[in-house]
Amino acid sequence: MSGDVDCEQLREIGPELALGVLSGWERAEAVAHLDRCADCREYVRQLTQVGDRLVGLLPDREPPPGFETRVARGLARRAGVSEGQRRAPGRSRPGPHRGARRPRVRVAVVGATLAVAVGFAGWAIGTAVEEVVASPPATEQSEPVMVGDMTPAGRGGQDVGEVYAHPGPPGWVFVSVALTGSRHDGPVTCYLDRPDGTSLRAGDFTLRDGHGNWGVAVPGDLTRYSAARLVSSDGTVLATAQLQKAQVTTSQA
Amino acid sequence: MLFVRRFQHRVFGVARAVTGDQQLAEDVAQQTFERAWRHAQIYDSRRGSVMTWLTSIAHNLAVDAVRARRTEPMAPEDLEDLLDAVTETPERWALADEASAQVRAALARLPREQARALMMAGIYGMTARQVADAERIPLGTAKTRIRTAMAKLRTATASAKRGDHVR
Structure with a gap:
């Protein structure tokens, strides 16, 4: 990782970084810069918040009939599987989430977190x-x-x-x-x-x-x-x- | 108040808007709740509400799903419809928090080409290159539109926090 990105360049690519649409190598360099620059971390944190609010503007929509039940059954099935297998990392049913996750910077720009356990x-x-x-x-x-x-x-x-x-x-x-x-x-x-x-x-x-x-x-x-x-x-x-x-x-x- | 019932409209709405596909949206929405359950221990209440957290999960999964399935991230008419939907201000948005209201208003005031570029990147997860190809503009222009639009929304959010009213 070269770490060549400076503050000015970070300001240029910060919006794309915050929206998770930078290419892998650009993102890696930007995150390397964020590791050592608190001002830019704050800048990207604010932009990430803007991105979240933008997504938050999407309209609610009625899910198909029976959706709640299908979710519940899926969770119940997973409960049994996860306890039975005692966690088998990486094993999940086929679906969209199997691909690489979007390279959001949320974790990179946030320091120590207070985890609050919530079971759903x-x-x-x-x-x-x-x-x-x-x-x-x-x-x-x-x-x-x-x-x-x-x-x-x-x-x-x-x-x-x-x-x-x-x-x-x-x-x-x-x-x-x-x-x-x-x-x-x-x-x-x-x-x-x-x-x-x-x-x-x-x-x-x-x-x-x-x-x-x-x-x-x-x-x-x-x-x-x-x-x-x-x-x-x-x-x-x-x-x-x-x-x-x-x-x-x-x-x- | 039960969890799925409380949040399903939000989660499904995000998934449906991004994917444009009813069945794919349901898959995404279901996986959102499953992922939330599996990773509940990393939910950090200081970083936002459960609603925001679930919305973020649903959005990430939906973008991943679209990327895995399509060559074209979105149909142009879908973008226009969605842009109209997120910038309208019906009564039901009256209770939205001030920052969200300001982001909505700022988005509505953006030049259409900036708003389109921002929606493509921020909602559909399109890279600047994909935005440039879709809009048939140079890459640098696409990046500028995204950056300028984000700067304006950031300013609007900051104004809301200070209690200003951007007009």
Whole structure:
């Protein structure tokens, strides 16, 4: 990498860099310059923001019928695969994303990042379940699922989250929780309770300001479980959910 | 509020605008949610909203999809329609944040040839060379149009942050 690009040249190619349309070698030289020039980093950061806002102007559009369900099924399938394979890098189904990614400079111009873990699969599955239960379409496939609304422990009242569990195999459980009253920060443990009083520790995840979303593969028959609990590290039960059996029905469009 | 339901119109809208193809757009939109899920741990709330993050993922995937599939990145009539769509100001945009409103207004004020070049690069992911070929102009002219248009939008964004109103 020659690093020959100076500030003046960077100002010339910055817009194309920010939009991700520079050729590979031009981009490499520009990024090399950004590594050592804070002013140009800021310049490109602003241009990248302009590019994001430009894309943000694109109009929303109604997706095809059944889109939510297909997304949910895709995520569920991936949940099983990823847990079953314990992450097989580079293995993904054929599609547009298999090609080289666009050389956006976002990462290059941003320093250390604070990663905030957000799991989306629970929402996605919930979308499918809610829709299908509300108004079942013509079905071709039906799958069992365990669902439950989370309520604050001991206080009842408004729902603070959702639990979805796919009996499997492979079984998996997703939890989405927003404990708006507690602002709890830190690790919590999710337990699945059986009617006989025994429990399975499904796993741990972290809440930030009372919010967290998490999923994990769970061995065994999940229909044996009747409830889920979230417990803080000091043993306080934060929220509970009674699990009910339901069916996810999907129409193959 | 459930995640897919909340963001699907945005994600699909981006995918459909870039690809111009209903089926390809659905594939892209679905992959957007799958990628978001797989890479949720790298979402950085300081760098923008979840909406912005998903929009960016959808846009990148859509551009990749178009690049992999087509020799011509976009049809000229699609560009004109899209340019009209993003510069219109119906009531539903009234609630958009100030910076986005300023970018929209600035885009509408650009000379048409600059706006076209910017849309080709910024929305369809076309290189300056591709813009030059599509518009039948020299490469340097294409680069100048992209650069000038971006500079004007950057100024508009900066004005919005300062609370100015660009007229």
